[in-house]
Amino acid sequence: MIRLMPVKIRRMVEKEIPDLRELQEIRLRAGKPLILIYKGGEIIPETGKGKGYIVTKEEIDELMEYVSNYSLYAFEEEMKQGFITVGGGHRVGMAGQAIIENGKVRNLRYVTSLNIRMSHEITGCGDKVFPYITKCQRPMHTLLVSPPGCGKTTLLRDMIRQISDGNPYTKPMTVGVVDERSEIAGCYHGIPQNNLGIRTDVLDACPKAEGMLMMIRSMRPQVLAVDEIGEAEDVQAISYAMHCGCKMLATAHGESMEELERKPIFSRMIDEKRFERYVILKNRGEIKSVFDEDRRRI
Numbered sequence: 001m002i003r004l005m006p007v008k009i010r011r012m013v014e015k016e017i018p019d020l021r022e023l024q025e026i027r028l029r030a031g032k033p034l035i036l037i038y039k040g041g042e043i044i045p046e047t048g049k050g051k052g053y054i055v056t057k058e059e060i061d062e063l064m065e066y067v068s069n070y071s072l073y074a075f076e077e078e079m080k081q082g083f084i085t086v087g088g089g090h091r092v093g094m095a096g097q098a099i100i101e102n103g104k105v106r107n108l109r110y111v112t113s114l115n116i117r118m119s120h121e122i123t124g125c126g127d128k129v130f131p132y133i134t135k136c137q138r139p140m141h142t143l144l145v146s147p148p149g150c151g152k153t154t155l156l157r158d159m160i161r162q163i164s165d166g167n168p169y170t171k172p173m174t175v176g177v178v179d180e181r182s183e184i185a186g187c188y189h190g191i192p193q194n195n196l197g198i199r200t201d202v203l204d205a206c207p208k209a210e211g212m213l214m215m216i217r218s219m220r221p222q223v224l225a226v227d228e229i230g231e232a233e234d235v236q237a238i239s240y241a242m243h244c245g246c247k248m249l250a251t252a253h254g255e256s257m258e259e260l261e262r263k264p265i266f267s268r269m270i271d272e273k274r275f276e277r278y279v280i281l282k283n284r285g286e287i288k289s290v291f292d293e294d295r296r297r298i
Contacts, residue, residue: 001090001116004066006059009034012045024149026116030057040283060114067092078205080105081181089119089186089193119186121194125151125285126158130169132290132298133277137171139163139223140276141242144251145260151285152251153183153227157194159249160184160225164197175200176221176246178211184227209233216244225249235265242274256280257291270295 002010002020009028017023017038025037033052036043044052067086068075078084083093096111133142139159146152166172179185179202185192187204196202201219203211208226215221224246229238230253238248254260257278261267269275273293282288290298 001086001088001118004063004086006062008053009055009059009063012053016043016045021120023118024120025118026114028055028060028063028114028116030055030060030112057112060111063092063114064094064111076107079108082108083181085182085186085188087188087193089182089188091117091119091181091183093117119183119194120154122154122158122285123161123195124158125155126162128287129155129159129279130162130167132279132287134169137169138173139170139247139249141248141274142250142277142279143275144249144279144281145254145257146251146281146285147255148253150281150283152281155281155285156225156227156249156251157184157196160200160223161195161197163223163249164199172199173222173247174220175223175225176215176219177202177225178206178208178215179204179227180206180208180211181227184225209237212237212241216241216246221246223247223249227251228253230265232265235269238269239274248275250275254280257289257295261295 002013005013012034013036016036022039027035032055033044034055047053067084075084083091085091093115094108094111095113096108098105099107099109133140144152144156160175160177163170163173164175177184177196177200179187182204185196185202185204186194187202190204192202203215212224212226215224224241229250242248257280261270276293278291280288292298
């Protein structure tokens, strides 16, 4: 990803970031200072004159050409969702002027902001959660909850890998991943860039609700994993998957169990005891608390 950067920005990143593995985001806004998110903190590189490095519109256009391999048209389907996934599973989020057709976003033009979210694999980060979410060598229906950027996708990724390959807490199982935003597997041209284990099948860039049904019908997974549920159709598909015998792993935005209970979609699932475990995360994937299906803290 760093090699795709315009020269001046690449030099700034290499100068400011001693360990690229800890780089989380690169934020570029036309006419605004370059901002790097590193180890959970913010760095604004200076130019030597006591001022932050100002990103130009030309640099944003140049980077867009690089990440699209000089063919933005080929990435139209991804762009209308607001991002492009590049080799390595890194995601380039975009903001600018939306092109609307029949009341829906068809594409983006005049892109003026980019948020490059670096894909990370932290092998073994799931070790800490398995004692809470397994029973009789099988995972339980589990929902990971955290605010954005706190590591729930990274944790989910490692949990999938370990369940697929097997570990001391669970036997090896077939896992189906519905990766709507290409963040879990980090697929590039359909090929996962992240290690999700030898028994994992990925349905990339497919809406979660439809994808879960497709995966159940076609691949017969023992475990089904999705990221960032929040729509009514997601809940319906999850309920169907659970009734089909699939163990469910999912993530959702939230800061606490109380906040989750205030959201109508999740409150019903909690009342119906759909999930057996709720893992609340804090910064950088650390476990804040774990609750069972009866809302009791474990």
